[in-house]
Amino acid sequence: MTSSPKADLYRKLPGIDELLREPEVVAAISRDGRPAVIAAVRAVLDRLRTQIASSHLDAPAVEAAVASLSHAIEREVRRSVGYSLRPVINATGVILHTNLGRAPLAQSALEQIAHNAAGYSNLEFDLQTGERGERDVHVDRLFQQLFRDEGQPDHTFPTIVVNNNAAAVWLALNTLAAGGEAIVSRGELVEIGGSFRIPDVMQQSNARLREVGTTNRTRISDYEQAINKTTRVLLRVHRSNFQITGFAEQPALEELVALGRARDIPVVEDLGSGAISDLHLIGISGEPGIAESLRAGVDVVTYSGDKLLGGPQAGMLTGRAEFIRRMRANSLFRALRVDKLTYAALEATLLAYVKGDHDSIPALRMMRLSQDSIDARAQAAARQLRSCPEIEAAVIEGESVIGGGAAPSATLPTRLLAITIKDVSADQVVERLHSLELPIIARVHEGRVMFDLRTVFPEQDEAIASALRALANSAAPVK
Ligand SMILES: *Cc1c(COP(=O)(O)O)cnc(C)c1O
Numbered sequence: 181m182t183s184s185p186k187a188d189l190y191r192k193l194p195g196i197d198e199l200l201r202e203p204e205v206v207a208a209i210s211r212d213g214r215p216a217v218i219a220a221v222r223a224v225l226d227r228l229r230t231q232i233a234s235s236h237l238d239a240p241a242v243e244a245a246v247a248s249l250s251h252a253i254e255r256e257v258r259r260s261v262g263y264s265l266r267p268v269i270n271a272t273g274v275i276l277h278t279n280l281g282r283a284p285l286a287q288s289a290l291e292q293i294a295h296n297a298a299g300y301s302n303l304e305f306d307l308q309t310g311e312r313g314e315r316d317v318h319v320d321r322l323f324q325q326l327f328r329d330e331g332q333p334d335h336t337f338p339t340i341v342v343n344n345n346a347a348a349v350w351l352a353l354n355t356l357a358a359g360g361e362a363i364v365s366r367g368e369l370v371e372i373g374g375s376f377r378i379p380d381v382m383q384q385s386n387a388r389l390r391e392v393g394t395t396n397r398t399r400i401s402d403y404e405q406a407i408n409k410t411t412r413v414l415l416r417v418h419r420s421n422f423q424i425t426g427f428a429e430q431p432a433l434e435e436l437v438a439l440g441r442a443r444d445i446p447v448v449e450d451l452g453s454g455a456i457s458d459l460h461l462i463g464i465s466g467e468p469g470i471a472e473s474l475r476a477g478v479d480v481v482t483y484s485g486d487k488l489l490g491g492p493q494a495g496m497l498t499g500r501a502e503f504i505r506r507m508r509a510n511s512l513f514r515a516l517r518v519d520k521l522t523y524a525a526l527e528a529t530l531l532a533y534v535k536g537d538h539d540s541i542p543a544l545r546m547m548r549l550s551q552d553s554i555d556a557r558a559q560a561a562a563r564q565l566r567s568c569p570e571i572e573a574a575v576i577e578g579e580s581v582i583g584g585g586a587a588p589s590a591t592l593p594t595r596l597l598a599i600t601i602k603d604v605s606a607d608q609v610v611e612r613l614h615s616l617e618l619p620i621i622a623r624v625h626e627g628r629v630m631f632d633l634r635t636v637f638p639e640q641d642e643a644i645a646s647a648l649r650a651l652a653n654s655a656a657p658v659k
Pocket of ligand 1: 346450452483494495
């Protein structure tokens with residue numbers, strides 16, 4: 181009987197039962213469980229069969245693959261049971277990088293999550309009355325304290341929390357403007373990364389969009405003329421990620437508020453990032469503060485939890501009590517509410533503001549880092565790297581970015597570590613840095629790899645230097 185050469189190759193592959201008796205595979209089963217290992221064995225064998233079928237392997241190649249099968253299985257198991265979501269080092273200098281998870285959490289927020297999430301908590305249980313409570317109370321008390329108007333101490337602004345700011349904008353419009361119109365300036369019809377478009381959100385909320393003015397100029401009279409019987413909301417949207425400069429005009433917030441009051445129409449402002457602390461102190465202007473808007477008389481403001489606030493992903497609605505009450509009563513509020521992990525992280529973050537402990541919030545600490553302190557760290561790393569003959573290291577001027585749609589024009593002067601490695605292109609360096617156990621995300625500019633240590637935690641500086649040294653050594657020709 182004759183058989184095809186391919187059939188001979190298939191017969192060289194051991195069976196699953198045989199492989200499951202290999203010592204390395206037995207060890208993998210006791211470590212990661214039988215189902216994961218069997219799946220890995222099947223995946224590895226399938227891959228080999230596919231390669232044989234497409235004539236990619238000859239007999240010696242199949243024999244070599246079989247000899248290292250248990251090794252390949254072990255690698256496959258590790259990959260399948262390893263985490264997909266992993267920490268990275270952010271050396272981009274973009275502090276609130278949406279693709280890298282936006283704001284890193286404060287230590288106290290992490291502790292508060294662990295402390296409450298491992299067991300039960302009083303999330304919706306009133307310990308005083310022994311009855312059902314509201315989950316909002318844990319953070320509402322802190323928001324009220326932070327936005328208290330000293331001029332009008334009785335004037336408090338309640339806050340409710342939903343999943344993100346997109347949900348907050350939707351809830352505000354759906355509650356206040358469904359079936360009617362919301363007037364918005366054409367210059368504020370923004371699209372934010374990840375295709376969040378104000379016009380789309382408005383449509384889904386059943387509010388009709390009434391655009392007024394032009395892209396660069398909108399006057400208060402434009403809003404005034406557009407008001408009709410069906411007008412429900414005057415909407416203001418912060419231009420998070422772009423600027424209109426030159427021949428541009430926008431009514432002052434106070435004018436919009438005065439118009440809303442005169443016509444009895446609520447003013448809603450989507451602040452986007454929304455600053456709690458006064459960013460002027462760190463030289464950043466143009467970023468609207470939450471308290472400022474409330475004091476100016478805006479009825480409802482919405483903002484994100486993981487942008488300038490520096491906390492977990494969340495969207496806040498803060499404003500006049502009667503409006504916030506109506507939004508909480510919206511039956512879809514239940515679908516947008518956040519879990520105990522978010523409340524735990526948010527409460528800890530807000531407490532840091534209440535205590536004035538801004539440096540415990542990583543995003544704020546990074547914004548406040550001086551150029552000198554960043555320079556000192558970059559110089560130290562450069563000195564270390566120069567001991568490696570394949571590496572050219574320089575420290576140059578650069579600019580960090582706040583990101584997350586905050587202060588699009590505000591950049592922070594920084595110092596960049598600029599690297600080239602002999603015989604390795606900048607793109608190759610970046611690729612190798614991504615494949616590390618702890619990946620490092622850097623930028624390429626004019627053929628050099630740039631590291632902005634502003635967004636790197638100081639204890640990670642060493643990991644960058646040693647990764648680059650290892651990379652240069654492995655790239656060096658063998659002598
Ligand atoms: C970022 C941003 C949003 C979306 O906020 P998420 O919390 O990401 O949903 C909405 N509006 C503005 C103006 C923003 O800057």
